[in-house]
Each structure stands twice: as C-alpha cells, then as structure tokens.
Amino acid sequence: xxxxxxxxxxxxxxxxxxxxxxxxxxxxxxxxxxxxxxxxxxxxxxxxxxxxxxxxxxxxxxxxxxxxxxxxxxxxxxxxxxxxxxxxxxxxxxxxxxxxxxxxxxxxxxxxxxxxxxxxxxxxxxxxxxxxxxxxxxxxxxxxxxxxxxxxxxxxxxxxxxxxxxxxxxxxxxxxxxxxxxxxxxxxxxxxxxxxxxxxxxxxxxxxxxxxxxxxxxxxxxxxxxxxxxxxxxxxxxxxxxxxxxxxxxxxxxxxxxxxxxxxxxxxxxxxxxxxxxxxxxxxxxxxxxxxxxxxxxxxxxxxxxxxxxxxxxxxxxxxxxxx
Amino acid sequence: xxxxxxxxxxxxxxxxxxxxxxxxxxxxxxxxxxxxxxxxxxxxxxxxxxxxxxxxxxxxxxxxxxxxxxxxxxxxxxxxxxxxxxxxxxxxxxxxxxxxxxxxxxxxxxxxxxxxxxxxxxxxxxxxxxxxxxxxxxxxxxxxxxxxxxxxxxxxxxxxxxxxxxxxxxxxxxxxxxxxxxxxxxxxxxxxxxxxxxxxxxxxxxxxxxxxxxxxxxxxxxxxxxxxxxxxxxxxxxxxxxxxxxxxxxxxxxxxxxxxxxxx
Numbered sequence: 001x002x003x004x005x006x007x008x009x010x011x012x013x014x015x016x017x018x019x020x021x022x023x024x025x026x027x028x029x030x031x032x033x034x035x036x037x038x039x040x041x042x043x044x045x046x047x048x049x050x051x052x053x054x055x056x057x058x059x060x061x062x063x064x065x066x067x068x069x070x071x072x073x074x075x076x077x078x079x080x081x082x083x084x085x086x087x088x089x090x091x092x093x094x095x096x097x098x099x100x101x102x103x104x105x106x107x108x109x110x111x112x113x114x115x116x117x118x119x120x121x122x123x124x125x126x127x128x129x130x131x132x133x134x135x136x137x138x139x140x141x142x143x144x145x146x147x148x149x150x151x152x153x154x155x156x157x158x159x160x161x162x163x164x165x166x167x168x169x170x171x172x173x174x175x176x177x178x179x180x181x182x183x184x185x186x187x188x189x190x191x192x193x194x195x196x197x198x199x200x201x202x203x204x205x206x207x208x209x210x211x212x213x214x215x216x217x218x219x220x221x222x223x224x225x226x227x228x229x230x231x232x233x234x235x236x237x238x239x240x241x242x243x244x245x246x247x248x249x250x251x252x253x254x255x256x257x258x259x260x261x262x263x264x265x266x267x268x269x270x271x272x273x274x275x276x277x278x279x280x281x282x283x284x285x286x287x288x289x290x291x292x293x294x295x296x297x298x299x300x301x302x303x304x305x306x307x308x309x310x311x312x313x314x315x316x317x318x319x320x321x322x323x324x
Numbered sequence: 325x326x327x328x329x330x331x332x333x334x335x336x337x338x339x340x341x342x343x344x345x346x347x348x349x350x351x352x353x354x355x356x357x358x359x360x361x362x363x364x365x366x367x368x369x370x371x372x373x374x375x376x377x378x379x380x381x382x383x384x385x386x387x388x389x390x391x392x393x394x395x396x397x398x399x400x401x402x403x404x405x406x407x408x409x410x411x412x413x414x415x416x417x418x419x420x421x422x423x424x425x426x427x428x429x430x431x432x433x434x435x436x437x438x439x440x441x442x443x444x445x446x447x448x449x450x451x452x453x454x455x456x457x458x459x460x461x462x463x464x465x466x467x468x469x470x471x472x473x474x475x476x477x478x479x480x481x482x483x484x485x486x487x488x489x490x491x492x493x494x495x496x497x498x499x500x501x502x503x504x505x506x507x508x509x510x511x512x513x514x515x516x517x518x519x520x521x522x523x524x525x526x527x528x529x530x531x532x533x534x535x536x537x538x539x540x541x542x543x544x545x546x547x548x549x550x551x552x553x554x555x556x557x558x559x560x561x562x563x564x565x566x567x568x569x570x571x572x573x574x575x576x577x578x579x580x581x582x583x584x585x586x587x588x
Contacts, residue, residue, distance in 0.1 A: 015428075015435065026441070139576065144565070145572075152562070158554075264532070291447065299435040
C-alpha cells in the first residue's frame with residue numbers, strides 16, 4: 001500500500017510540470033505585454049519607464065527563461081501581487097479557500113448521502129413507478145443548467161416565501177449572536193448554495209449508482225449467494241452493494257473539477273466570498289497574477305482529489321494495488 | 325424495435341433548428357428594439373413571453389438566442405471532436421511513446437476544471453462568439469480522445485486491419501479509411517452529449533458576462549437580467565432557462581437513442 005502511494009505521488013511530478021506549462025502558455029496568450037496591461041492606464045508613465053519596468057520583471061528575456069523564473073517563484077509559493085489592491089495573491093486566496101472547500105465538501109456529503117440510497121432503491125425496484133419517475137426526474141435534472149435552478153430556488157425560497165436570506169454567508173448582526181445562533185445563521189445562508197451545487201452532480205451519481213447496482217446483481221457471485229441460501233438482505237447489502245459502491249469512490253473524486261467550476265457561478269449568484277467569486281472578479285479585472293494562481297491551485301486540488309480517490313479505491317479493492 | 329428517445333430527441337432538436345434558421349420570420353418583433361411603453365410586461369397575447377427591462381420582446385430574443393446557442397454548441401463540438409479524433413487516433417494507432425505523451429497531455433488537461441480555464445482565456449482574449457467557440461472546443465476534446473484511443477486499440481488487432489497491412493496500405497489510409505469509420509459510433513454519441521454540454525458552458529459564461537455580449541441575445545445573457553428582476557418578473561428567469569433545458573434534453577435524448585441503436 002505504501003509503495004503504491006509513493007508510486008502515485010512520484011507520478012504527480014510530471015503532471016505538476018504540465019499544469020504549470022499550460023498555465024504559463026495561457027498567460028502568454030494575452031495580446032500586449034503584461035506590464036503594458038498594468039500601467040497602460042497610467043498617464044504618468046513614459047515609454048522608457050515601461051521598458052525599465054519590463055527589465056525589472058524580466059519580460060525582455062526569452063520565453064523559456066521567463067518560464068523557469070516564474071516556476072522558481074511558484075516553488076516558493078510566490079505568485080506575485082494582485083493588480084486590484086496590491087496585496088499578495090496567495091494571502092487573498094488562502095483567506096477565501098475555507099468557505100469554498102467547506103461548501104464543496106458539504107455538497108459531496110449531501111450527494112453521497114442521498115444519491116446512493118436513491119440509486120439502490122431505483123435498481124432494486126427496476127421498472128416500478130418510483131424507478132420510472134426518478135429516471136425522468138434525473139434526466140431533467142441532468143439537462144437543467146444549475147445556475148438557472150439556483151435562480152428559481154432563490155425566487156421561491158428567498159423572495160416568494162422569504163424563508164432564507166438571499167446572499168452572503170452571515171447576517172448583518174452576526175457579531176451579536178451567541179454560538180447557536182451563529183451556527184443557525186450560517187446554516188440558513190449556506191443551505192441553498194450547498195443544495196444547488198450538490199444538484200449538479202446528484203443526477204449523474206444517482207444514475208450511475210443505479211446501473212452499477214443492476215450490474216452487480218447480475219454477477220455470478222450473487223447466484224452463488226442465492227444458491228447457498230443467504231437472506232435477500234445479506235445478498236443486497238453485503239455482496240451486491242459493496243461491489244457497486246467501489247466505482248463511486250472514483251466518481252466522487254472525478255466530480256471535484258465540476259464542483260469547483262460550479263463554485264464560480266454559485267458564489268457570484270449567492271454573493272459568497274469564496275475562491276470562485278474571487279476568480280470571477282479577477283477575470284473581470286484581468287488580474288493576471290490572481291487568475292494564474294487560482295488556475296494552478298484548482299488544478300492541483302483536482303489532482304490531489306483524484307489521488308485520494310485512487311488511494312481509497314486501492315484501499316478498498318486489493319486487485320488495484322497489486323496490478324502492474 | 326422502436327426507438328422512442330431518439331425520435332423525441334430528433335423532433336425537439338429539429339423543431340429548434342428550424343426556428344433558429346427561420347428566426348426573422350418566426351419572431352414577431354425585432355429582438356433588439358427598445359420599447360419604452362412596454363417595460364417588464366408579463367406574458368400576453370402581444371408578447372407571448374413578456375418583455376424585459378428595456379421593453380424588448382422576450383420571445384423574439386429567445387428565438388434569436390437559439391441561433392447563437394445552437395451555433396456555438398455545434399461549432400465548439402466540431403472542434404473538440406476533430407482534435408479528439410486526431411489525437412486519439414494517433415495515440416491508439418502508434419502506441420509507445422506517442423501514446424504516452426498524448427495520454428499524459430489528456431490527464432493534465434483533465435486536471436483543469438474546464439470552467440476556470442475557459443473563464444481565464446475568455447478574460448484574457450476578450451469575449452466574443454468566435455473566441456467562445458474555440459475556447460470551449462479546445463477545452464473539451466479529452467473525452468473524445470480517450471474514447472477513440474480505446475476503440476482503435478481494440479480494432480487494431482482485428483483481422484481486417486491485419487489484412488490491410490499485409491497488402492501494404494499506408495498508415496494514414498488504414499486510420500482514415502478503416503479505423504475511424506469503425507470507431508465513429510461511440511464518438512457520435514459523445515459528440516451529441518457534448519453539444520448539450522457546450523451549450524451549458526456557453527450559457528454559464530454568458531450569464532457571468534464573459535460570453536456572448538449584449539445586445540446580441542443568447543440564452544445565458546438574457547438570464548443576467550433575471551437576478552435584478554427576481555421578485556418582479558418571473559418570466560425573464562423561467563423562459564430562457566426552459567429553452568436551455570429543452571435543448572439539452574433534446575440532445576441527451578438523441579445520444580441515449582443512438583447508444584441504444586448502436587447496441588451499447
């Protein structure tokens with residue numbers, strides 16, 4: 001197991017290199033020079049001054065030198081400063097990361113908690129009214145743009161019924177609440193964002209769970225279990241379910257990029273101060289350093305998510321561990 | 325065996341395509357004409373789906389939006405499929421180091437949450453319909469590449485390919501005339517699903533203001549107004565979303581039907 005983890009970790013190095021290379025190429029797509037972009041609006045700066053600044057930042061060197069310089073900075077976690085307020089990009093991201101991560105982890109939990117039993121029920125009662133209605137609902141959910149669902153739910157819960165607050169993660173008088181009120185307040189604010197970001201992956205995992213379960217129930221070992229007279233409960237929950245659950249571990253890891261990508265839209269709809277909204281603001285202001293730092297960060301997070309999923313998979317399924 | 329999902333899907337998409345092509349004939353109003361006398365009108369006989377904050381007819385805007393959304397979806401998927409086919413076929417056919425390199429590239433591209441990459445490039449290059457088509461296309465070819473590679477890996481060992489090799493056919497001929505046509509079924513299914521995905525990406529991007537720019541109507545950018553009119557004009561939220569939902573549903577149904585037809 002340990003060797004497996006080390007082998008996988010070692011394999012991440014070339015991936016990391018590729019991620020930074022592609023990100024670097026994206027910055028270089030920008031028409032005009034980065035220094036121009038930053039100072040072109042400032043009338044006090046002369047052309048000579050811009051040349052001098054370019055020299056300081058190393059933009060006059062060949063591309064590959066620039067790339068390795070930049071890589072050197074990255075390895076020291078120096079992503080430069082943000083154009084909008086001059087603060088270090090890293091500090092801006094770190095203070096906003098917890099909100100986004102907790103919303104995404106909560107919705108992963110939610111997906112897992114609801115989609116798995118739902119899929120099992122659908123599979124066990126294949127062809128029943130429940131199964132047919134849920135297949136239809138999943139198909140519709142799969143086709144609905146989630147930001148639209150967010151807008152509809154907002155209309156319903158926040159405006160029509162007035163049950164939930166419309167934006168942010170805390171109320172204005174949050175400071176004066178006691179501990180329980182604080183938890184309740186954050187919960188009320190996070191309810192819709194977590195629900196909506198979960199909906200995106202929910203339909204997919206539900207359908208996947210259903211087909212996995214149906215497939216598992218047709219395996220020879222199920223016949224064996226039946227033949228030796230095991231109770232139906234034991235067959236379903238011990239033999240079929242365990243095997244049907246295995247691939248879900250990987251799917252949850254793979255759904256991470258979708259969840260993180262979704263954060264951009266949800267966080268701007270619900271005005272949540274997370275990295276998605278930060279990225280949106282950075283994109284609107286063409287804040288290159290911040291954009292690059294976040295792209296690399298989410299790519300690395302995704303890579304680690306996949307690694308954790310693979311390690312978990314290897315942990316629960318020894319066949320994977322010993323392959324190769 | 326009748327294929328219900330394929331038929332319904334083709335019906336939906338065919339209907340939408342005709343509407344998109346005949347947009348100037350179908351829509352009762354000019355989609356960008358501002359009418360101060362009918363701001364935020366609810367659906368009525370004159371305006372089927374109501375009007376927006378500038379008094380523009382929502383139905384006409386959605387009809388014209390169909391052109392943009394379907395167009396972007398088709399072109400983006402065209403690009404993605406082409407790139408995926410070329411890279412996947414090269415990886416599967418040549419194997420070895422080329423395969424390793426291409427598949428590593430696929431793995432790396434899959435690490436980037438697509439939406440971040442798209443938003444970054446859109447922000448840097450500036451949003452335009454042309455840019456969106458290319459960006460969405462170039463960030464969604466990985467699935468096709470994996471699919472084609474897998475298909476070709478298994479086809480390569482089959483007898484008819486060996487026969488072709490033995491009569492001295494060139495590699496390019498084998499790939500283009502024999503391997504790709506035999507692998508095209510699953511690619512078609514994933515491309516159909518991909519159109520829905522591309523339309524979804526475009527609408528999200530336009531909703532954030534980094535996609536199709538107003539006054540050109542797209543389903544995503546019509547929804548921008550819906551946030552400020554949430555309690556006031558439900559029709560602005562409901563109808564463009566329904567248009568997106570219906571379209572994606574249509575493509576998903578076709579994909580499902582094709583899969584069944586191809587025996588998957």
